Amino acid sequence: MKLTTAGFWGAFPEENSATSCYVVKSEGETFLLDCGSGAMAVLPRIADRNDIDQMIISHRHFDHTADIGAFVYSRATAMGLKETDRPLTIHAPAGEKAFFQQFEKENISELKLYETEDRLLIGGVRVTFQKTTHPAPCWAARLEKDGKTVVYTADTVYDEALVSFCEKADLLIAECSFYENQDASAFGHMNSREAAEMAEAAGVKELWLSHLPHFGEHEQLKNEAEKYFSGKIHLAAEGLSWEG
Numbered sequence: 607m608k609l610t611t612a613g614f615w616g617a618f619p620e621e622n623s624a625t626s627c628y629v630v631k632s633e634g635e636t637f638l639l640d641c642g643s644g645a646m647a648v649l650p651r652i653a654d655r656n657d658i659d660q661m662i663i664s665h666r667h668f669d670h671t672a673d674i675g676a677f678v679y680s681r682a683t684a685m686g687l688k689e690t691d692r693p694l695t696i697h698a699p700a701g702e703k704a705f706f707q708q709f710e711k712e713n714i715s716e717l718k719l720y721e722t723e724d725r726l727l728i729g730g731v732r733v734t735f736q737k738t739t740h741p742a743p744c745w746a747a748r749l750e751k752d753g754k755t756v757v758y759t760a761d762t763v764y765d766e767a768l769v770s771f772c773e774k775a776d777l778l779i780a781e782c783s784f785y786e787n788q789d790a791s792a793f794g795h796m797n798s799r800e801a802a803e804m805a806e807a808a809g810v811k812e813l814w815l816s817h818l819p820h821f822g823e824h825e826q827l828k829n830e831a832e833k834y835f836s837g838k839i840h841l842a843a844e845g846l847s848w849e850g
C-alpha cells in the first residue's frame with residue numbers, strides 16, 4: 607500500500623493547502639482517510655478524484671469533513687458525464703449518522719456506518735478502529751497489509767489504549783496540534799512531546815507529525831519530538847508519502 611498526505615493542517619486550511627486528508631492506494635483501489643477543508647483543491651495533484659471510490663472518516667469535525675459534500679458533487683458530475691459509473695462509499699462512525707446522512711445521495715454516494723469492532727477490507731488493506739478521546743466521538747484507524755502497518759491517530763489526547771493500538775506500526779501518523787510547553791489535552795489534542803511519547807511507547811518505526819498548528823515554527827515541533835522518540839520523524843506536508 608502507498609499512503610500520501612493531501613492535507614495536514616489542524617482546524618482550517620491555508621492558501622493552497624488543506625486540513626486532514628490522506629490518500630491510500632492499494633491493488634488498484636484508492637481511498638481517503640478524512641476529507642478536510644481544501645482537500646478537493648489539493649487532491650488532483652495527488653490522485654484522480656474519479657479513482658477514489660471510498661473514504662473513511664474519523665469524526666464529524668469540519669477539518670476532517672468539510673469537503674465531503676463537494677466530493678459528492680464532483681462524483682455526481684463525473685457520473686453524469688459518464689467519466690465513472692462507480693458510486694462513492696463513505697465510511698463514518700455509527701453514532702454520528704445524524705450528521706453524516708446529509709452526504710448520502712441516491713446512486714451517487716452511500717453511507718456505511720462503522721462500529722469500533724468492525725473491520726474493513728479495501729484493496730487488500732485491512733482496517734481496524736479504536737475510539738479516541740476527543741470532544742466529538744472519534745476513531746483512529748489501523749491499516750495492515752502484507753505485514754506492514756500504518757496507524758492514523760485522527761484527533762485525540764494522549765491515551766494509553768491508543769498506545770497498544772499503535773503497537774509496532776511501521777508508520778504512525780500522529781496528530782500534533784500544540785508545542786511541548788502547551789497543554790493540548792485541555793483541547794482534546796496532543797502536543798509534540800505526547801505524539802513522540804506515543805510513538806516511542808508503541809515501538810513504531812516512523813512518526814509523522816500532522817494536524818499541525820497555525821502558530822509557531824513547525825520545525826520546533828520536530829525538534830521537540832526528537833527528544834522523546836528515537837525513530838525517524840517527518841513533519842507532514844502535501845505529497846509526503848510512505849510505501850510498504
Ligand SMILES: [Zn+2]
Binds near residue numbers: 670
Ligand atoms: Zn481536527
Ligand SMILES: [Zn+2]
Binds near residue numbers: 665667740
Ligand atoms: Zn476534531
